[in-house]
Amino acid sequence: xxxxxxxxxxxxxxxxxxxxxxxxxxxxxxxxxxxxxxxxxxxxxxxxxxxxxxxxxxxxxxxxxxxxxxxxxxxxxxxxxxxxxxxxxxxxxxxxxxxxxxxxxxxxxxxxxxxxxxxxxxxxxxxxxxxxxxxxxxxxxxxxxxxxxxxxxxxxxxxxxxxxxxxxxxxxxxxxxxxxxxxxxxxxxxxxxxxxxxxxxxxxxxxxxxxxxxxxxxxxxxxxxxxxxxxxxxxxxxxxxxxxxxxxxxxxx
Amino acid sequence: xxxxxxxxxxxxxxxxxxxxxxxxxxxxxxxxxxxxxxxxxxxxxxxxxxxxxxxxxxxxxxxxxxxxxxxxxxxxxxxxxxxxxxxxxxxxxxxxxxxxxxxxxxxxxxxxxxxxxxxxxxxxxxxxxxxxxxxxxxxxxxxxxxxxxx
Numbered sequence: 144x145x146x147x148x149x150x151x152x153x154x155x156x157x158x159x160x161x162x163x164x165x166x167x168x169x170x171x172x173x174x175x176x177x178x179x180x181x182x183x184x185x186x187x188x189x190x191x192x193x194x195x196x197x198x199x200x201x202x203x204x205x206x207x208x209x210x211x212x213x214x215x216x217x218x219x220x221x222x223x224x225x226x227x228x229x230x231x232x233x234x235x236x237x238x239x240x241x242x243x244x245x246x247x248x249x250x251x252x253x254x255x256x257x258x259x260x261x262x263x264x265x266x267x268x269x270x271x272x273x274x275x276x277x278x279x280x281x282x283x284x285x286x287x288x289x290x291x292x293x294x295x296x297x298x299x300x301x302x303x304x305x306x307x308x309x310x311x312x313x314x315x316x317x318x319x320x321x322x323x324x325x326x327x328x329x330x331x332x333x334x335x336x337x338x339x340x341x342x343x344x345x346x347x348x349x350x351x352x353x354x355x356x357x358x359x360x361x362x363x364x365x366x367x368x369x370x371x372x373x374x375x376x377x378x379x380x381x382x383x384x385x386x387x388x389x390x391x392x393x394x395x396x
Numbered sequence: 397x398x399x400x401x402x403x404x405x406x407x408x409x410x411x412x413x414x415x416x417x418x419x420x421x422x423x424x425x426x427x428x429x430x431x432x433x434x435x436x437x438x439x440x441x442x443x444x445x446x447x448x449x450x451x452x453x454x455x456x457x458x459x460x461x462x463x464x465x466x467x468x469x470x471x472x473x474x475x476x477x478x479x480x481x482x483x484x485x486x487x488x489x490x491x492x493x494x495x496x497x498x499x500x501x502x503x504x505x506x507x508x509x510x511x512x513x514x515x516x517x518x519x520x521x522x523x524x525x526x527x528x529x530x531x532x533x534x535x536x537x538x539x540x541x542x543x544x545x546x
Binding site for chain 2: 149152198199200201203204205209212213214215229230231249250252253256259262263264284285286287288290295297298300329332334340345346348349350
């Protein structure tokens, strides 16, 4: 102890701090990203997933309207938790996308239908990504993924910095003009936990929207995930959304 | 002896800083934060407490069995009552005071046309009519019953 100089003490302290810091930062991250590599019966129960069959969507916009009603989303045309886009692809390769009031207003017929080679509707909503960018960028932990795989916003804890709105590659978040917090699809968490359908699935007249428990190997959604030829949006970003599209065209962004 | 005193001082400063840090932290970190992950576990309950506006088809069937059984045999069988009649949890809660809405006669062509109007974007197999040509001016339910469409 007698020869323990100040310099030596500081050196030892710095070393100890470094060791502690390494331990803190090397803790493994959330284990949820292993989800898709686990067979269904090993997944946490329940574990919610969503699917959209583009070949069934008729673009009526009931889903967008029902979502606004159920979740008290402001009626102005900038705020949507879900909306329907129409893609029009022409012979010369031109692609037009429109979504009048999120699909709640009628889609007007194109002036030059003879140039159109194909056209279809794409309903959009939060994919509740396994590797959700919005969750990762939140500086205070106000956006989080529940144990059953739903990405939610803590309205009391959100500081309204809008970072998550920037981070979402799918544009699925907006800034709530009244509550002054980030807002997004909750997968109607207040409904599905009581055994009800999400509002959009409830009103969809053609069954183009589907949701269910991925941890149940016999559920319709698991069957859809396992047997249909599907794709996700922006797969290259590695977000692993639990929102699968059947009949997804390469032009859809 | 002098070294030990130095060490003691440093230890006191460290302990004081640690106590101060923990004290401030206990005020700033909300209850239930970190229980399930890097978030406030009670936030889940906040979301679950949000009000519901759509009752769901099973609630409708309890009283409107006739309409439900008509619909179940028709090509509208996969549709929910609230697709056309709107959100009706309020009607389920107080059936006497809150009455469900029906599409009005003069709005019916637009209402039905929302799904059945001809559009090149709709799946070809889906039943569609050209609203400009198909019996102009007539309300849809003069020929088609929405609970038993043909």
